[in-house]
């Protein structure tokens with residue numbers, strides 16, 4: 417309600433009305449730009465995401481950097497990812513909801529990972545993907561930086577198929593970036609390199625793994641790192657004999673039904689630590 421005591425109620429009233437209208441329009445614009453929440457996620461999914469964060473740290477895939485996300489169980493156009501913090505310290509209260517443009521729905525002043533666009537852009541183009549890990553694990557870097565293809569050394573890493581593609585950020589953004597996927601355009605370029613693969617390496621940076629669940633993507637992130645170390649050792653001895661594509665496909669089918677076994681082991685160990 418507008419009050420005026422200056423003797424010129426109409427003039428001031430019009431100014432106040434205008435100010436009020438401008439404020440209302442700004443509020444409406446903010447409300448329009450803030451993505452709507454899909455509602456509370458399944459607490460079991462949140463618990464898995466927290467465990468995934470802890471496991472990836474315990475298994476030396478992430479350190480102070482790196483992240484894991486999951487698609488929201490109520491809306492495929494939303495995903496869940498921790499606020500910007502070290503994965504080993506993540507709790508359920510740190511999990512934020514994002515739309516696929518990687519705008520936070522419920523940040524409430526909490527900061528987001530700079531590279532969250534990796535997640536949003538992959539979820540946009542890969543409906544089969546329900547969970548994603550981005551890491552800088554050291555074992556894969558020789559393969560990200562040398563042109564030697566990362567290929568499956570045994571049945572456990574069979575998901576690597578005919579080898580992991582390598583993302584070259586210079587091809588999209590030129591030679592002067594800070595190497596980070598800090599916007600949607602770079603995230604989209606990364607999805608092109610990833611294609612339908614489960615894993616892509618990122619030259620001068622790290623890797624990304626994608627899968628149908630948190631348990632599957634944690635499995636893949638861990639064994640990508642393990643495979644890289646084994647392959648580097650094998651290359652010192654000679655020319656490795658990798659799984660062929662048919663062996664890789666058959667072994668992946670078998671492994672996809674077995675991810676619960678290592679998950680329970682990794683989880684018990686990681687969650688027992690303070």
Ligand SMILES: [Zn+2]
Pocket residue numbers: 531550551552596621622
């Ligand atoms: Zn990164």
